[in-house]
Amino acid sequence: MLPGFPQAMPVEGLIGGILIGVSAAIMLLGLGRIAGVSGMAARATGIADTGAPRGIAIAFIIGLPLGAALVAFFNGPVAVSFPASPLPLVIGGLLVGFGTRMGSGCTSGHGVCGLSRLSRRSLAATAMFMGSGLATVGVMRAAGIL
Amino acid sequence: MARHVIALMSGLLFGAGLAYSGMSDPARVQAFLDIAGNWDPTLAFVMGGAILPMAIAWVFQKRMAQPVACDTFDLPGTSKIDSKLAIGAVLFGAGWGIGGLCPGPAIADLALATGPALVFVVAMLAGMIVHRFAKI
Numbered sequence: 627m628l629p630g631f632p633q634a635m636p637v638e639g640l641i642g643g644i645l646i647g648v649s650a651a652i653m654l655l656g657l658g659r660i661a662g663v664s665g666m667a668a669r670a671t672g673i674a675d676t677g678a679p680r681g682i683a684i685a686f687i688i689g690l691p692l693g694a695a696l697v698a699f700f701n702g703p704v705a706v707s708f709p710a711s712p713l714p715l716v717i718g719g720l721l722v723g724f725g726t727r728m729g730s731g732c733t734s735g736h737g738v739c740g741l742s743r744l745s746r747r748s749l750a751a752t753a754m755f756m757g758s759g760l761a762t763v764g765v766m767r768a769a770g771i772l
Numbered sequence: 773m774a775r776h777v778i779a780l781m782s783g784l785l786f787g788a789g790l791a792y793s794g795m796s797d798p799a800r801v802q803a804f805l806d807i808a809g810n811w812d813p814t815l816a817f818v819m820g821g822a823i824l825p826m827a828i829a830w831v832f833q834k835r836m837a838q839p840v841a842c843d844t845f846d847l848p849g850t851s852k853i854d855s856k857l858a859i860g861a862v863l864f865g866a867g868w869g870i871g872g873l874c875p876g877p878a879i880a881d882l883a884l885a886t887g888p889a890l891v892f893v894v895a896m897l898a899g900m901i902v903h904r905f906a907k908i
């Protein structure tokens with residue numbers, strides 16, 4: 627529990643975060659690659675021609691829902707609440723897909739892997755997508771659609 | 773084969789970390805971006821927790837001639853900051869705020885909330901295809 631933020635999960639957040647960091651470390655030290663989900667997804671689906679060997683990308687991407695399912699199986703149901711309407715999912719998905727390809731990365735590649743590497747490029751990207759996300763949600767709240 | 777097992781293990785741990793940390797919940801991620809509302813700082817703890825082991829991994833990486841199971845490190849550059857990076861990041865951030873999902877949680881959620889996660893993932897792949905053919 628975090629004082630003032632009853633809904634926050636600082637302990638689970640830290641532990642889950644460490645799992646993600648270890649996962650990225652395995653990808654880096656084991657296979658010499660960035661565990662960037664957008665790049666791996668583009669490669670696994672064949673949308674990108676360059677990047678990780680396709681089999682590696684497919685194995686990594688398959689692991690994501692499997693890992694989440696294991697947590698749900700052993701640790702109990704995982705709370706997920708999606709927007710009620712498909713519209714924000716479609717618009718959000720289109721922007722996330724286009725933007726992560728154009729900006730060469732997402733929260734994992736730029737955020738986790740790039741920041742820990744002290745990459746100027748990733749620091750800039752992370753600051754910009756965080757800023758944009760904050761601004762977007764701010765506008766949604768002001769417009770009363772949140 | 774060993775490489776594929778390593779990649780699968782990496783993905784598995786990644787997905788488990790997302791689910792355990794609450795980051796597979798779009799509402800929680802959106803609440804992190806909602807500082808004017810009922811702000812939820814959990815995502816900051818996740819980022820901190822993830823950066824810690826990865827920072828150590830980079831120290832090891834610098835001293836290694838090659839990765840454990842491959843011949844070479846294949847890593848992106850760290851310095852180029854151009855308009856492509858900026859516009860891409862801003863568009864991504866907007867989509868992240870609108871849906872509460874980035875690529876990792878969206879794909880992990882295919883196991884937890886298959887229907888809505890699939891809608892997002894299909895739209896995301898469509899966005900990637902549009903980018904590919906837009907050639908920018």
